[in-house]
Amino acid sequence: MVGSKDDPNERDAGVVDEIVAYVTSTPPRSFFLFAGAGSGKTRTLVAVLRKLTGIGPGSAQIESKPAAGDLDLRFARELRARAQTIRVITYTKNAALVVTGRLGNNDLTQVATIHSFCWDLIAGFDDDIRDALLALNALALEKAREAATGRKKGPTDKDKKTIAEFEAKAVALSATQRFTYSPDRKRYGDGALSHAEVLSVAAWLLKQKPTLRRILRDQHPVILIDESQDTMKSVLDALLEVVAEAPSRLMLGLLGDHRQRIYMDGHADLPSIIPPEWATPKLEMNHRSQRRIVDLINEIWDSDLEGRTQSKKAVRQHPREEKSSGLVRVFIGGTAATPEEKLRREALCESAMEAATGAAEWRPGNPGHKILALEHALVARRGDFLQVFEALALLDPDSVRPDATGDTSGPAAVQVLLREMIDLADCVNGGQVSSDFAVTEVLHRYDRLLNLPADGEARAQQLKAYQRAVEDFAAACSNPSATVREVLAPIVQSSLFEPDKRLLAAFNDTRPPPDAPESRQKEGVENRLARGWHTLFASPWSQIRRFKTYLSGNSHLATHQVVKGSEFEHVMVVMDDEDAGGFLFAYDRLFGSPLGDSDVKNVETHKETSIDRTLRLLYVTCSRAKESLALVLWARDAGQALAYAQKNKWFLPAEVQPIPE
C-alpha cells in the first residue's frame, strides 16, 4: 500500500499505516473499518499484520526497517516477549487459509474461524462449559414453560415433549465430565458440542467469568475480525464488553461490509453499535469492477426505496482509473412462463450479452460467465442435475446445499457415487478403460487391493472379477442415457468398492416407492428416504458429476449467497420470487411492486424488511462482476417492472430490455 496520494488509484494508500498506528498507540484504539465490495479488505488485513509483526512474506525474520517508524517494531518485540499473538477471526475456513497463505510463516498471528477461536478459548474448562450449557438449557426450558402456560387450551403434546427433552438434557449435562468439539467429523453425544453451542458457550462464559476475560487479554492484545457484519451477534457483543472493560489491554478491529450482511447471525446495523471513541478508517476504492458496475452498486445502496429501514450510511466507492468502462443490462419478463421457457429465454439473454459485449464467454453454455440463482433447486434446474439434487435432498437435505464454509459433501450414504465411482469414471473414455494404471491407482486410493486373497488362484479369480466389473462399469457409464442404477450394478455385484450399507439395502429393495405426500402433509422419514433412493437410482448417471461439480464450488452456477467473497469476469443474476417461493427476499419489490403486509408492519416498527434483505443480496451479487453484469428479472407484472426500471436511477434507459421471446 505504498504510493502517492495524488494517484487516484492510491487514495487508500494511507489506511494500513493508519490502522497500524491505532494498534501501536498508547493506549491502543479499537476501530471499525468501512470497506465496500472489492476494496481489498484481505490485502489490507495482510499488510497490517505484516507491519505489526515485522514479518514479511516468506521470512521469519523481523524486517530491519518498518515503514511507520519503530513503534510497530517495538510492538512485535513486546508480543514475542509476552508470548502473545494477534488473533484474526475469519468467517470461513477457506478465508483463514487465504489469509495464512498470503501471510506466510508468521508465528505472531493466529488466524482461524470464529468456531476455532471460541473452542481454543474454552477447551479444557469442562466445569465452566457444563455451567454454561446448564444455564443456557435452563433459559430455553423457562421459555418453553412460559410458552406452554400461555396457551389458552393448555400445553400441547409438543410443548410437553419439548419441556421433557430440556429436563432430560439438564440431567445428562450434569453427569457429563468431559466436553469435546469436532468440527470436521460429526461426533454426537452429551459431551460433543455443536458449532452453535461452542459459540454460545464462549459468549456466555466471556460475559460471566472474569478469569476467562483475563486469559483472553493476556493471550491476545489485538483481535481482528473479518466479515464482522456476519459474525455471530452474541460473541461480538461479548468481545465488545471485554474491550469496554479494559480498553488499554485489548483492542478490537472490525473489518467487513455491513452492505454485504447476508446471514441472520450478524448485527442488524453494525455501524450504529460502534462506540464513539473508536476510530473509523475508510477504504474508498473498488479495485475489482469497471466504473459502470461500481456506479450501479453505489446507486443501489443509495436508493430511497419504499420499505427500506436500514441506514444508507456507507462510503461511496471509486473505481480504478483504468477501469473506465463495463456493461450492465437488465432483462425483464413475466414469471408466469414455464420453467423450460425460462431456461430457453435466459439463454437468449446470454446471447444478447454476447452481442453487446463481444465476449465469447457470454455464449450460452460457456462457463466463462457465472449464473447466480436464488435457490439451490433453481441452480440444479439450470445446471441440468435437478433429479439427482431432489433425490439427494430427500436423503439428507442439509448435505446437498453448498454454503460459504465449503463443508458440504453430499449425503454420507452415497459417497461411493460421488468419490469412488466418479474417480473410476475419470479413467474411462468412449466405453473403454483408457489406462489400466489409472484404474489400479483408483483401487489403491480406496484400499481395494489390500485384502485380496493370499492364495494365488483365488487372487487371480478375484482380480479377473474386478476387471470384468470395471469393463461393465465403463460400458454402462459411457451410455449417455444410463441411469444411476445401471452404472452402480456392476460395482455392487462385484464388490469392487464397498458401498454404504444403507445404499446396498435400498439397491436391493425392489418394492415400488411410496407416493409423495399431498402438499402441506407431513411425511414419515422412512417414506421420504424410500422415495429419495428410488428417485436417485432412476436418475441419469450423467447428473451425478454435474451435481458433484456444483457441490465442490467449481460449477459456473451458484446461489446468490454462496458467492460472497468471490469475483468473476461476467455475471448473470437471475431473480425470480415466484420460483424461489421464499418470503425472505422479494426482488419484485425492488422494481416497484407493492409491499407485503409484514413489510408494512415492519416499517412501522422499524424492523428489517424484505426490501432491506433483498437490497443487500443484490448489492452482493452485482458487486461480484468485474467486467459485465446481466440482471434477469422474472416479474409478476413485467410491464410495470419494465416501466419502473426505465425511470429508476440505477439504469440508463438503453440498459433496460424485455427478456427476448
Ligand SMILES: Nc1ncnc2c1ncn2[C@@H]1O[C@H](COP(=O)(O)OP(=O)(O)OP(=O)(O)O)[C@@H](O)[C@H]1O
Ligand atoms: N491495492 C490494490 N491494488 C490493485 N488491486 C487490488 C488492490 N486491492 C485489491 N485488489 C484486487 O481487487 C479485487 C478485490 O479485492 P478483494 O477480493 O480482496 O476485495 P474484498 O474487499 O475482499 O471484496 P468483497 O468484500 O467484495 O469480497 C481483487 O482482484 C484484488 O486482487
